[in-house]
Amino acid sequence: MSEEEIDFFSSSSTVMISSFFIEKRNKVIKNDEVSPVLATEAKNFVINTRQVICQFLYVKFLLYDYIISQDFQEAERKRALSEANQVPEPQRHGKDSSFNNKSTTNNSNNSSSSLFNSISSNAISASNLRPLFVPAILREKFASLAERNTDRNIETCGVLCGKMSNNQFTVTVVVLPKQSGTSDSCLTSHEEELFEVLEKHDVITLGWIHTHPSQSAFLSSVDLHTHFSYQSMLPESIAIVYAPRYQQYQSFSITPPGLAVLGECKQTGFHYHAKEPPLEMVSPHVQMDATLGLTTVDLRL
Incomplete structure (x- = not known):
């Protein structure tokens, strides 16, 4: 998965999560009097939504890290080949x-x-x-x-x-x-x-x-x-x-x-x-x- 694909996935998922949240919120506030059951449902939804977003952001960040790691490894392989397999001393x-x-x-x-x-x-x-x-x-x-x-x-x-x-x-x-x-x-x-x-x-x-x-x-x-x-x-x-x-x-x-x-x-x-x-x-x-x-x-x- 490329960075562009991750960004597209991120934007699409954010829109879906936001739309779902707004729909749920509107469903709650349409009632003149919010019942305890409905209030509890709304509270739990907010908590669950936050957890989903956190998990999504974490996976997205891990994918970015993975892409960076793979790019560095590929660059290192190419460098090693160009130098006839002679590995230089690490810079410090x-x-x-x-x-x-x-x-x-x-x-x-x-x-x-x-x-x-x-x-x-x-x-x-x-x-x-x-x-x-x-x-x-x-x-x-x-x-x-x-x-x-x-x-x-x-x-x-x-x-x-x-x-x-x-x-x-x-x-x-x-x-x-x-x-x-x-x-x-x-x-x-x-x-x-x-x-x-x-x-x-x-x-x-x-x-x-x-x-x-x-x-x-x-x-x-x-x-x-x-x-x-x-x-x-x-x-x-x-x-x-x-x-x-x-x-x-x-x-x-x-x-x-x-x-x-x-x-x-x-x-x-x-x-x-x-x-x-x-x-x-x-x-x-x-x-x-x-x-x-x-x-x-x-x-x-």
Whole structure:
């Protein structure tokens, strides 16, 4: 599906949803006295309509991400052929070091699985992942934003956004959507606000970050399935886990075997996955850069 087809689909769907909403609203206000039943029906309709629009916008955004990813991969293949299969050293931002440095050594929706399976089958291998640069200041800023929840043993999550230039990605914005959490989970809401931020800053999603207030840094089964949707669309997407109690801060990616396993897994909630083959790995393509700035957008306020 091309960008033009997505835009046409978007416009057509928006018109249909809007027309249906107006018709339903007119049906309600034609009554001089709105009965409790009718009022409840109208309220539920508004809620359901918002959810449908949010889901539609999310799918549209994922499709845009997928198109961008495929275009970049095709450009990379052509470049490699033109250079007689000689792969140059990746470009880097000034002074940088490995993201997974010594300071960290203290040790979804299955209805879309057919789409995700077809996309993940095209995921490039770890050795060919394009560099992704993360501002060193992210750890400090996210820890500060999550501090209130961390003190109450509640998880906090955020979305990593950024840009692509010279065949490498850079995280420039971290967005904290409206959310509710527990000691081992975090659920976001009002996703439409996130899309407004992405459009305003002209960025794409590059992954996500969340805390483990009382546990070590790892990806739970729920985390794995959450990140599966990110990485299936953009192979370089990352999941960062910050575990303040153990002073761990780690970036994870799903392994190629993990993508296959998760694509076939139909379970939801916390559940067991075999340890072999490993489903996750420390992201090999991530670099921390102390020279990069970072914009924080806290939609919880």
